[in-house]
Amino acid sequence: MKTALSFSGGTFVSTKDELGYGEVLEDFKNAKTIRIVTFNLSKDTKDDQLFERLQALESDVDIQLITNIPSRFEWYSSSKTGEYLKKTAGTNINAYLKKLNPDDFNANMIPFFNFNNHAKIVGTENIVYIGSANFSNESSKNYETGIIVKDKDFITNLYKLFFNVLKDNSIPYFKDDYNQLRLFTISILSRLNNHYERIIDTLFLRRDGVEFFIGQETRFTKDDQWELLHDLHELSGITGLIDNIENDDNELEEIIEKISDLCYKIDPDNIIDLIGVDSTFDQYVSYDFENTYWDCFAEYNSLATEDMLEHYTEIATGEANEILEDLCNEVENDVYAIKISLESTIEILKEILLSLKELSLHVVNEDIDNTRT
Numbered sequence: 001m002k003t004a005l006s007f008s009g010g011t012f013v014s015t016k017d018e019l020g021y022g023e024v025l026e027d028f029k030n031a032k033t034i035r036i037v038t039f040n041l042s043k044d045t046k047d048d049q050l051f052e053r054l055q056a057l058e059s060d061v062d063i064q065l066i067t068n069i070p071s072r073f074e075w076y077s078s079s080k081t082g083e084y085l086k087k088t089a090g091t092n093i094n095a096y097l098k099k100l101n102p103d104d105f106n107a108n109m110i111p112f113f114n115f116n117n118h119a120k121i122v123g124t125e126n127i128v129y130i131g132s133a134n135f136s137n138e139s140s141k142n143y144e145t146g147i148i149v150k151d152k153d154f155i156t157n158l159y160k161l162f163f164n165v166l167k168d169n170s171i172p173y174f175k176d177d178y179n180q181l182r183l184f185t186i187s188i189l190s191r192l193n194n195h196y197e198r199i200i201d202t203l204f205l206r207r208d209g210v211e212f213f214i215g216q217e218t219r220f221t222k223d224d225q226w227e228l229l230h231d232l233h234e235l236s237g238i239t240g241l242i243d244n245i246e247n248d249d250n251e252l253e254e255i256i257e258k259i260s261d262l263c264y265k266i267d268p269d270n271i272i273d274l275i276g277v278d279s280t281f282d283q284y285v286s287y288d289f290e291n292t293y294w295d296c297f298a299e300y301n302s303l304a305t306e307d308m309l310e311h312y313t314e315i316a317t318g319e320a321n322e323i324l325e326d327l328c329n330e331v332e333n334d335v336y337a338i339k340i341s342l343e344s345t346i347e348i349l350k351e352i353l354l355s356l357k358e359l360s361l362h363v364v365n366e367d368i369d370n371t372r373t
Helices: 022-030 049-055 080-087 091-099 152-168 179-203 222-235 238-243 250-265 268-275 280-286 289-298 306-372
Strands: 010-015 033-038 062-067 108-113 121-124 128-131 144-149 204-207 210-213
Touching: 022 049, 022 121, 022 128, 033 152, 062 152, 091 179, 108 179, 121 152, 128 152, 179 204, 179 222, 179 238, 179 306, 210 306, 222 268, 222 280, 238 250, 250 306, 268 280, 268 306, 280 306, 289 306
Parallel strands: 033 062, 062 108
Antiparallel strands: 010 144, 033 121, 121 128, 128 144, 204 210
16 A cells, blocks of 8 residues: 655754654644654653643644554563563553553543554644654654654645544554453454464465465565564463453353453464474574585585586585475474464454454443443
8 A cells, every 4th residue: 555645845854862843742732633653652651742742732632643562672582581571461552551541631532553553643733743753752862854744735635645544444442441451462463464474475385275385485584583483472471461350240251251261272382382493493594505505615625626616516505405405394394383373373363352342342331331320
């Protein structure tokens, strides 16, 4: 999907150790409409200029905010960080839910979550900033660039053709008691779907609706591997989220028990073992032909005189290719197992979401009945 809009009256800004969108924040006091799209937010509200301004606005201001809830770290499965992630899978989501609670704003604040968003926009009906900066305290310390636009026709079209489309594909803030588990499930499902598509695109060929392992031509990278490992470790925390739900309503017990059973059916450790450090899959993704070739050639270095160089080059090339071929044969069953396990996990997460929707509908209907009585 691509959206292209022309504008006039724009100004390029670059910043370091300050906010590039300060002029937009200044216009908040004149605004009746505020639109914000960001990849992340500061978890804390302390010294957060954006949220200080938002919370100071009056009730007649229309604020709509779309954010991702990122969570990316460098870690190894055996490290303390890896163990920490297992125990704190919902920490970011809980912090975002607390910070974005509409009840804490005088203005009409409507938050949304989009787990594929990486765009950054903040604006009013009069002025908009579009750039690289997230609207967090951490981003103010970085080198950031963007444009300030005061073209009102452009701003109107931007909100209509981009913001509203993104909003329609986003998840609204929930007001029931199962926010953390629900948003966690939506977030992890979105990411696992992306990983699954990446695996299909880079490790398989499709023929007549059937996937066949590519083998030597993969474009699956170490970064892909580490991101998938991270998300699988985070997925391990889903049972803790369902265990933390307190329920005083006997009518909900059956649904909650069903969700709990589904959560405990998920087995991320199976995929982690298949793709983790020192696994056959890890060796396959890490394979580097050039390094392997030189390792093989080193055995013949003393024999590779000028007249024999081509001969031993061919031998080393053949050995490097043979190592890769053996590795492909060893990893093939694991690749299919990873694919099948991911498919199964994704289906279970979809079932959990359906049950959570049923749970939320019950809560909403109960609230309506209580209001009527």
